[in-house]
Amino acid sequence: MFDLRPETAEDWWEVEALYDLCFAPGREALSSYRLRDGVAPVAGLSLVARDPGGILAGAIRFWPVRVGRAEALLLGPVAVHPTHQGEGLGRLLIQDSLERARAKGWERVMLVGDAPYYGRFGFERLSGVEMPPPTNPERVLGLELQPGAWDHVTGKVTRHA
Numbered sequence: 001m002f003d004l005r006p007e008t009a010e011d012w013w014e015v016e017a018l019y020d021l022c023f024a025p026g027r028e029a030l031s032s033y034r035l036r037d038g039v040a041p042v043a044g045l046s047l048v049a050r051d052p053g054g055i056l057a058g059a060i061r062f063w064p065v066r067v068g069r070a071e072a073l074l075l076g077p078v079a080v081h082p083t084h085q086g087e088g089l090g091r092l093l094i095q096d097s098l099e100r101a102r103a104k105g106w107e108r109v110m111l112v113g114d115a116p117y118y119g120r121f122g123f124e125r126l127s128g129v130e131m132p133p134p135t136n137p138e139r140v141l142g143l144e145l146q147p148g149a150w151d152h153v154t155g156k157v158t159r160h161a
Helices: 009-022 031-036 089-103 115-121
Strands: 003-006 047-050 056-067 070-080 108-112 140-144 155-159
Touching: 003 089, 009 047, 009 056, 009 070, 031 056, 031 070, 031 155, 047 089, 056 089, 056 108, 070 089, 089 115, 115 140
Parallel strands: 070 108
Antiparallel strands: 003 047, 047 056, 056 070, 056 155, 108 140
């Protein structure tokens, strides 16, 4: 029903318009956006979903970050157009992209989000991982793509060099 494929440069502004539609004004003022400034999304993991008519229905992006000395993926944003919400597209985008990340050898993923929603995918609260302020530490979640990937990983989350 949906065509999932990696986001390309031609998709960029259409995806940005979807994010503007789905998120509150000022979304780019969030601390997670400071980690994304001047850094390209991870190629092959940032996906778009198009309906049979070719219209953008959803998108997900991943960004490289550092947690202390370790590399990680920062998931977000993920958005589904209001006309397709409730159809399982968000779940499809998350599951498919996480499998792609695992296949590409990434070890760990983090995000800032709601534990009840992301817990369904295996995300758990990360202790000892410090997002730039003003981020609620209860919303900093992580997922191991490889067993033990978050063991002993602590510190400040910083932009990937």
